[in-house]
Amino acid sequence: MSLIRYLAVAGLTVAVALPTGAHIEKTEPMQSLRQSYFALLGMTFGPMADMVKGKIEWDDATFQRWASDLAGVSGYQVERGFAPGTEEGMTRAKPEIWLNTEDFNAKLADFRREAGKLASVAAEGDRAAISAQFGATGKTCKACHDEYKSKDYLY
Numbered sequence: 001m002s003l004i005r006y007l008a009v010a011g012l013t014v015a016v017a018l019p020t021g022a023h024i025e026k027t028e029p030m031q032s033l034r035q036s037y038f039a040l041l042g043m044t045f046g047p048m049a050d051m052v053k054g055k056i057e058w059d060d061a062t063f064q065r066w067a068s069d070l071a072g073v074s075g076y077q078v079e080r081g082f083a084p085g086t087e088e089g090m091t092r093a094k095p096e097i098w099l100n101t102e103d104f105n106a107k108l109a110d111f112r113r114e115a116g117k118l119a120s121v122a123a124e125g126d127r128a129a130i131s132a133q134f135g136a137t138g139k140t141c142k143a144c145h146d147e148y149k150s151k152d153y154l155y
C-alpha cells in the first residue's frame with residue numbers, strides 16, 4: 001500500500017494536505033463562507049457552459065453529474081451567510097440585498113427551481129432541451145448578479 005493510500009485509509013489526508021494556509025479557518029467570516037457556496041456553483045456551472053458551447057467534448061454522464069451537483073448545492077441554506085451585520089467586509093454582495101431581502105430570496109428561489117429542472121432535463125438526455133434549460137438556469141444567476149453582485153470587492 002502506498003503512503004498516500006495508507007494515509008487516506010487512515011483518515012490522515014487532511015493533516016497532510018493542509019499544513020498551512022487552509023481556505024476555511026475556524027475564524028472564517030460569514031462573507032467568506034457564503035462565497036464558498038457561490039464558488040461551488042461556478043465550479044460546476046463553468047464547465048457545463050463549456051460543454052454546452054462545445055468547447056469541451058460532450059459527455060452525458062459527466063453533464064448529468066454536474067447538473068445534479070449544481071441542484072444539490074443550490075439547496076444549501078446560503079441565506080444564513082447573509083445574516084444581518086455581514087453587509088461589510090471582503091465582499092461583492094451589494095447592500096441592496098439587505099434592503100430588498102424578499103426580492104433577493106425570490107431570485108434565489110428562481111435559481112434553485114431552474115437548477116432542479118436542469119438536473120431532471122439532463123437525466124433525460126435530450127441535448128436541445130438541456131441547452132435550453134441550461135440557458136434558463138444561467139439567466140437566474142445573471143438576474144441576481146445584475147441587481148445584487150458588484151464586479152469588484154466593496155470594502
Ligand code: HEC
Binds near residue numbers: 035046093105141145
Ligand atoms: C440570489 C442571488 C444569486 C444567484 C441566484 C447566484 N448568485 Fe452568484 N453571487 C451572488 C452574490 C451576492 C455574490 C457575492 C458574494 C460575496 O462576495 O459575498 C455572488 C458571487 C458569485 C461568485 C464569486 C464567488 C467567490 O468566490 O467570491 C461566483 C463564481 C458566482 N456567484 C457564480 C454564480 C453562478 C454560476 C450562479 C448560477 C448557477 C450564481 N452565482 C447564482 C448572488 C447570486
